[in-house]
Amino acid sequence: MVDGGTEGFKGHARVIVPGVTPCFECTIWLFPPQVKFPLCTLAETPRTAAHCIEYAHLIKWDEVHSGKTFDPDNPEHMQWVYSEGVVKNIIPAIASTNAIISAACALETLKIASACSKTLSNYLTYNGVEGLHTKVTEFVKDKDCLVCGPGVVMDMDSLVTLREFISLLEDHPKLLLSRASVTHRGKNLYMQAPPVLEEMTRSNLDLPLFDLMDKVLKDVVHVTGTTSKSDKKTSSLRKLRIVFKGVDGVTDMDTAGGA
Ligand SMILES: [Zn+2]
Incomplete structure (x- = not known):
């Protein structure tokens, strides 16, 4: 590209x-x-063209059209503000x-x-x-990239259930992910939230991950969970390459020329 x-x-x-x-x-x-101007700058001293447009959009609009919501898709509203660039953050x-x-x-x-x-x-x-x-x-590849990175390799017994897999993610030194949600090829295997998705995927927790991943020996799953760094919790999405051990007579997508 x-x-x-x-x-x-x-x-x-x-x-x-x-x-x-x-x-x-x-x-x-x-x-x-995204750059946002402090409202005080706009109210007191609009200095630049962008300030003036935001001033018209955020302050003057309400003074003139009290109670009417500004709609950036309405040509009359935009005409009133007089420049359609900055309100919609078009550069x-x-x-x-x-x-x-x-x-x-x-x-x-x-x-x-x-x-x-x-x-x-x-x-x-x-x-x-x-x-x-x-x-x-010359930028270099991000080794943890979700798209082109190799992902964290995890060797897994084929009997490990999804629930056990999720708890393994908490202790994995490269992951330390708690409350993880798991997806495989765009399909939700388990979602922690919202409640409606949690309920729909809850029955998967006691099934072997191997079965849920269509009995393929090696494949990628994506997990989202929270990591704690110096008491600060952040949500993170990771790519994992799961390799199942001790299974005979099943399709290996890598060697069978699939995928
Ligand atoms: Zn990449």
Whole structure:
């Protein structure tokens, strides 16, 4: 995949080669957190165009249309606010930045299609705010990536029930996951919440995990649970590669050429 994006005078272009470069998920942290302006700035001293639009949207709207909810999909409402960009958090685009970034993407595509040169390795940033600055950074794969990472390998006896498996996750040194929910190929094996899903999947707890995973010797399951780090609880999603031991005469998806 050749990916490019711009935000005002800044932009990036990158090449993602499956299995070779970091995948999209590996670098998902590159997306900046959503910016919200403090309400006091808006009420007291709106300084920039964005402040003024938010001022109109958050403060003036209520003064003029008391009780009427602002709807960013209503053209009349948007006309009133007068600029549809910032209210919906759509970032303004600048044609010259778009041209520079699309040229970089086109060049990478040409290199891949014709093999005329080595591709970008692997992330180019462009900044035209003050003068012109470009830089290439080689990002590396995230070894714990849910998409391209190998996942934590767990050897499992085929008789282990789902309930026992969930409690094993709590003590596993690489996981330490409590209250885990388990999915296999998009199917919920056990969900801790909401109550309606917990009730629907509860009967699986006493079944062997091997049976629930369609008696395949090696496969991936995804687990979501809470981890505690210095008294702080965070939810985390992990990829596990389960390998069952001591089973004869069943399909191994890896060696049978399936999956
Ligand atoms: Zn990845």
